[in-house]
Amino acid sequence: MYAVEAHDLTKQFGSLLALNRVSFSVGEGETFGFLGPNGAGKTTTIRILTGITRPTSGTATIFGYDIQQEKLRARRSMGIVSETSNVYDDLTAWHNMIFTAELYHVGRAEREEKTKELLEIFGLYGRRNDTVHGFSKGMKRRLTLAMGLVNSPRLLFLDEPTSGLDVQSNLIIRDVIANLVKEGVTVFLTTHNIEEANVMCDRVAIINRGKIAAIDSPEKLKKTIQSVQSIEIAFDHSAKEHLEGLRELATVNDARKEGDKVRLYTDDPAAVIDGVTAYAKQHNLRIISMTTQGPSLEDVFIRLTGLTIGNERRPQK
Amino acid sequence: MTDVLFFIRRIPQEVAAAWAIARKDMRTYYLKPNIIMSGLLFPLFMFLAFAVGRNAPPGTLIPGLIAITILFSASSIEPVSIPIERRVRTFDRLLSAPITFHTLVVGESLSGFLYSLGIAMLPLIVGIAFYHTPVLHVVTLMAGLVLSAFCFATLGTLFAAYPTENVGEVMSMLNLVRLPLIFVSGVFIPLETMPVAGQYIALCSPLTYANDMIRFAYDGTTHFGPFYDIVFLILFILIFQFVANRLYKKFNQ
Numbered sequence: 001m002y003a004v005e006a007h008d009l010t011k012q013f014g015s016l017l018a019l020n021r022v023s024f025s026v027g028e029g030e031t032f033g034f035l036g037p038n039g040a041g042k043t044t045t046i047r048i049l050t051g052i053t054r055p056t057s058g059t060a061t062i063f064g065y066d067i068q069q070e071k072l073r074a075r076r077s078m079g080i081v082s083e084t085s086n087v088y089d090d091l092t093a094w095h096n097m098i099f100t101a102e103l104y105h106v107g108r109a110e111r112e113e114k115t116k117e118l119l120e121i122f123g124l125y126g127r128r129n130d131t132v133h134g135f136s137k138g139m140k141r142r143l144t145l146a147m148g149l150v151n152s153p154r155l156l157f158l159d160e161p162t163s164g165l166d167v168q169s170n171l172i173i174r175d176v177i178a179n180l181v182k183e184g185v186t187v188f189l190t191t192h193n194i195e196e197a198n199v200m201c202d203r204v205a206i207i208n209r210g211k212i213a214a215i216d217s218p219e220k221l222k223k224t225i226q227s228v229q230s231i232e233i234a235f236d237h238s239a240k241e242h243l244e245g246l247r248e249l250a251t252v253n254d255a256r257k258e259g260d261k262v263r264l265y266t267d268d269p270a271a272v273i274d275g276v277t278a279y280a281k282q283h284n285l286r287i288i289s290m291t292t293q294g295p296s297l298e299d300v301f302i303r304l305t306g307l308t309i310g311n312e313r314r315p316q317k
Numbered sequence: 318m319t320d321v322l323f324f325i326r327r328i329p330q331e332v333a334a335a336w337a338i339a340r341k342d343m344r345t346y347y348l349k350p351n352i353i354m355s356g357l358l359f360p361l362f363m364f365l366a367f368a369v370g371r372n373a374p375p376g377t378l379i380p381g382l383i384a385i386t387i388l389f390s391a392s393s394i395e396p397v398s399i400p401i402e403r404r405v406r407t408f409d410r411l412l413s414a415p416i417t418f419h420t421l422v423v424g425e426s427l428s429g430f431l432y433s434l435g436i437a438m439l440p441l442i443v444g445i446a447f448y449h450t451p452v453l454h455v456v457t458l459m460a461g462l463v464l465s466a467f468c469f470a471t472l473g474t475l476f477a478a479y480p481t482e483n484v485g486e487v488m489s490m491l492n493l494v495r496l497p498l499i500f501v502s503g504v505f506i507p508l509e510t511m512p513v514a515g516q517y518i519a520l521c522s523p524l525t526y527a528n529d530m531i532r533f534a535y536d537g538t539t540h541f542g543p544f545y546d547i548v549f550l551i552l553f554i555l556i557f558q559f560v561a562n563r564l565y566k567k568f569n570q
Contacts, residue, residue: 050413075415088341
């Protein structure tokens, strides 16, 4: 049985088509990433899958339960961590946890035990009797995640879990998620952090303008755009003045300055290496380092979403 | 069979969840200045504006003061708390929890209900301690307090269903209903002395029955009789609960 199954989910807000026949499935124990630019439909998808928003058409099931027809059964097995740290500022950390546990019908003894355990894991037990009002952004985020886990969910929805967090909170949250995955919890996460998805997810779906552009494992997605390979070179002189010259080399699709280095995009790395070596000799440049790199998940994301920065478009072959 | 068992097992869980929502509101909102202002001070000043200068002994005005205190205090919590929770996204927690909209509406209403019962004790105690106003029918008074408090708390929850993050918007709409109710429900102007049209309008106001029942408990005078007061207050509760439930469903899906 799938943890999540979405069939032809469509959501229309007035004239805006927020989701357009979105279909996918997430297996039990899988970590599934949902990537997309702002306004692509990520949060709308989560709101439909958690039963907060009704789709215009299409269906979704959670462990076999239809989220619209059997909402309460479906929700019992899920934990939800929303994009904003939606904690009750005037309640203590302890009361926030207990309240959430009560909403999820967790028994008295279990909720106190689970609350203690989670507050300890997230480094908040010492502050359990303080109102959340005085907590830092990272502490509130950790508490939000702890609240999402208080009912021991089989499926965890994480909307931008580590966005804008300090290093300590980031590490704690990633560590907790890694442990949940080991325990067999299914994780459905949306993120802007492509590297996070690359490291954490078994599969990712890339959504753009309400449509799924691709679904696969990060490595398989990268293989689909092998043409976006690159070579990173550092010279002993400033690379800035040679950017145009390097761009003119045969088989170089684009050249970009990255710090004190230059990155050349190509579909033929070997030819570019020869060309760069000849260029360096001709201009009396010494090559300090040269590394070839395959396409990143970010390249896949940019390719599939057609992301542009101003008028500039990242290289696409 | 499993559906029936699931439903039966759910009832105590839903009750517990409603009580948890009420407790959360108590901890969070009871001492908020705008709730104290609209729930306690507003009815007091409104009452003084009408009571000062009248020939009636102050003690006879206590039932009316209790009725409007309950109206304002019971209906003041949710119109403040729910828009705030929408703004800070904590309301999403309630919408995404495994609870029904009925539980949400009852839980939200419970906090206003308990708040107003506590606030209503003030004029009650003032009446007894300072004006020696006797209560003839204690049980009727208790029933009247409980029913009217829950009725007006549900009214507040109903108005808070309006999908806004602005407290002022809900309060403006609510006051558009609450303020006229005071004048058409026999609180300051006895029903008998009102024009016929006014008397018909009074029949549509839950405050009419709350005021009538509380007045009966104090001095034994009544327009409808406590039985009909109870029936109509229960009817208003059911209507408000039903409409609130439908509105929360409509605006949140």
